[in-house]
Amino acid sequence: MNKQLLRLVAAVVLAGGSLLTLETGLPCFYSNPVLAQGREKLAAEDVYEQASEAVVTIYTGRGSGSGFIINADGLVLTNSHVVENAPRTVTVVLKDGTRLPAEVIAFGDKNLDLAAVKIRSQDNLPTIPLATANSVRVGSEVYAIGSPFGKFSGTFTRGIVSRLDEEEKQIQHDAAINPGNSGGPLLNAFGEAIGVNTAFYSSRSRNTGISFAINLEQVESFLVAVQSGETPRLSAWKNSTSPRSLTLDGEVVNGSLRDGDETLWDESFFDVYSFEGWAGQQVIIEMVSWELDPYLILLNSDGTILTKNDDWRPGDPNARIIITLPEDGTYTVVVSTFKSEQSGDYTLRAYN
Template sequence: MMNKLLRFRTLTLCTIFTIIGATSIEQLLPNNRREVWHSSSVLAQTAENQVANQVYQKTSLAVVTVQTGRGHGSGFVVSQDGFIITNAHVIKPPPRNQKELENYNNQDFPSVVTVVFADGRKVPADVRGFGKGGLDLAVLKIQTQSKLRTLPLATAGSAKVGDRIFTLGTPVDRNFNDTFTQGHITRIDKTNGKIQHDAVIMGGNSGGPLLNVQGQVIGVNTDGISGREKLNTGMNFAIPVSQVQSFITAARKGDVSPVSTIFERTKAPTVATISLNDQVVNGSLAEGDPIRKNGSFVNLYQFQGRAGQQVVIEMTSQKINSFLSLYQMRESSEGQELKKIAENDDREPGDFNAQIATSLPEDGVYLIVATSQERGETGNYTLRATAKP
């Protein structure tokens, strides 16, 4: 009788679990077990929020808005005696169109700017110098303020892909000062250490700090890639702390450039004409060529294109890490404006040659910017342009 009873109980349990087999184990647990699981998730989220809040509280008062006669950017205090780091292009922007290019003078920039702290204090700051060799950094100096908050620098090389990061700055408009965003490191360039991340930054964030979870500076936000609607794409870049540390050391010794070097006109830029009939041009990047914001040398080419035309542009070299950009040239009341159409630095993974394959949006003149991915690279290259029917 007992054996029959045991068989009956076993059969009953098997039947029950067969019937409710689609039910999750979580639903079968007592409410207190489910509450424990839910509480763990909430605690994890709360801990993440606490980290973000702590980073903001520790760093906010050391981050400033840098106001110039032309606009604004961001910066941060690095020492009790009033040294502030920002981007060179915040103080002296590179030319944005043909008219500005023709009139560009790298010595024409304000010697004194205004820095605004998160608590509303406005303080004049002397422009003490710029990074050499195209480094997009500038150092400012204010008179010592009482209880001046500073940001510590992280150990060089401590940042890793996947790390959680934070930004502070003044995007878009100076009324948006003290804006705090967060994200993760998505890439670190193996050659120059430049940090790519997905925290939201926009115009005005330039010069602001990129922070780790300890509130230490791991980089200086410098630029990003925007979509066609001027929206942030999540591809943003920061100068690594190793270069920031070296720059601060040089600045204290007075070993900085008196003018911005991110765009140097050592010789007037020339624009060569290239045809789309599979023409091959042998060129070279050399000392004395115009310089991009990242310090790389530039050669310029133009061609006449048609709306809907499929074009393929290739840049190959055994000497340099090729980089191509394609712009549409437009006339405006301020002169010629450039609209970016496409850019590419590698044809495919492991291939340092560049290729752009795209459809032209309108009839008109287009500008090819042939350069290198890395600052200061020189060497020969071959450029080929083709239009597909």
């Protein structure tokens, strides 16, 4: 689990074959705006050939939807309504039919229909870059790829941007989408994602030429929250097995994080505990280990992250949270590690 800005080198393959390498705090999901100038628009068939390999179908066991891969390590964007009632592990199917297990790792807030899914143990998957900000104009040609009705994977449709809804931060377009297209990309004429398809207007469950995609402004904010571990709801504990009870009397709880345990988005193992608290109550939570670098996350009853801690104090890698609870309710403590795949024993205690 990250405690400082990561220095990550991200290479994004552009339409012209050049590489953009950036050293930033977050992986780069975008095309190079400088090199993008002067590019020629692609023919429709070339847009499909370039983008379709990175469009996936997501099967939850209760339904299906679409999504698209935005980094080679297997981070997939989709709609929250595609996976909100899914078990923690879903199946992602690539264009060639390869079926891969994946985990639902993050949701947008209640007003943002976005979710992130992580395909595990991958490092060379095809991707779709995000377009540069403010590049969408009414009248621009757009394309959609998805799996309508969960049966017709790789379906390609085209249209134009009909309207930009600045208040709702949506792109209205007339490329045909239907149930099952949800979560798939809306693409520009360079094969870049300019939005995430989310809905269409209809009174009889068929497309009427009015479709909507979530715009890049909201997508970008969501990705920042995912990468920093600050999404309002993370399915890693939302859909986990029942948390262990944690008392606030200082009793020491012994636990361990091992290979085979559930993992967070960065592949760090975790355990989940819960306790009852009330507004104004001060609570101290401590995690200690000689075998791993402890990391604590505290969530309120709706899954919102209240606070997190890595180092107790300078030179001490153990974790400690001191907080005055904001409301009555059930609180969740996520016990994890600073680095991915660390394992070992730990102790946990909470008191007031």
